[in-house]
Amino acid sequence: EPEVTQTPSHQVTQMGQEVILRCVPISNHLYFYWYRQILGQKVEFLVSFYNNEISEKSEIFDDQFSVERPDGSNFTLKIRSTKLEDSAMYFCASSVPSGRGNEQYFGPGTRLTVT
Amino acid sequence: AQSVTQLDSQVPVFEEAPVELRCNYSSSVSVYLFWYVQYPNQGLQLLLKYLSGSTLVKGINGFEAEFNKSQTSFHLRKPSVHISDTAEYFCAVEASGAGSYQLTFGKGTKLSVIP
Numbered sequence: 001e002p003e004v005t006q007t008p009s010h011q012v013t014q015m016g017q018e019v020i021l022r023c024v025p026i027s028n029h030l031y032f033y034w035y036r037q038i039l040g041q042k043v044e045f046l047v048s049f050y051n052n053e054i055s056e057k058s059e060i061f062d063d064q065f066s067v068e069r070p071d072g073s074n075f076t077l078k079i080r081s082t083k084l085e086d087s088a089m090y091f092c093a094s095s096v097p098s099g100r101g102n103e104q105y106f107g108p109g110t111r112l113t114v115t
Numbered sequence: 116a117q118s119v120t121q122l123d124s125q126v127p128v129f130e131e132a133p134v135e136l137r138c139n140y141s142s143s144v145s146v147y148l149f150w151y152v153q154y155p156n157q158g159l160q161l162l163l164k165y166l167s168g169s170t171l172v173k174g175i176n177g178f179e180a181e182f183n184k185s186q187t188s189f190h191l192r193k194p195s196v197h198i199s200d201t202a203e204y205f206c207a208v209e210a211s212g213a214g215s216y217q218l219t220f221g222k223g224t225k226l227s228v229i230p
Contacts, residue, residue, distance in 0.1 A: 003158075004158065031216060033216075033217070035218075035220075040222075041222065042119075042220050042221060042223075043159075043205060043207075043218075043220035043223075044220070045217040045218060045219065048216060056215060056216075056217055058217075091158065091159065093159075095216065097216070100147060100166065100209070101147040101166040101209060102216060103161045103164065104161075104216075104218060105158075105161075106151070106158035106159040106160070107158045108156060108157050108158045109158060
């Protein structure tokens, strides 16, 4: 069964460094998403991406964040200058836009630790 | 804006006993409702969803949920749990809005099944 994959599973970085989190969505999906979950808190929406552009973003997704689909398979989230409060589990998801109530398929997550 | 409240952060239950995981939502527009499950070291997997029609929705692994519009609730139930149901369960809503597919999640409920 096709699945969303994410690499790395765990990333440790120093404050101020740039990180790139990678995701491979399911191949025939057209919508891509990033969510994050700070330890003990809710899963929060960051951004959605469709047709090579951002379709929606939350207030969390500020200028430090960017997303890209550099080729036909990868979908990346870049954090330019990490802060301690960026430490979280980051989930990638993808879906087929068949109307409302689409099932989003989630990857296993990347745990980002900023020291 | 939408919000989701999962009233219990942890629910211990004995094997073969029934369980109910509670979810309440708040929204000024109509919503679609979802339950996702996360097993250790895995991504979020869709259990079931309510889009319209019958308010009782059946999902995978013997779970079901009932949509109650007047109480703005979408509680998840299983009549007899197994050890393998030990996981974290997330309630989520998708609000109506042109091109908006983002999910708003609750904080999750950790279900521990005791042998």
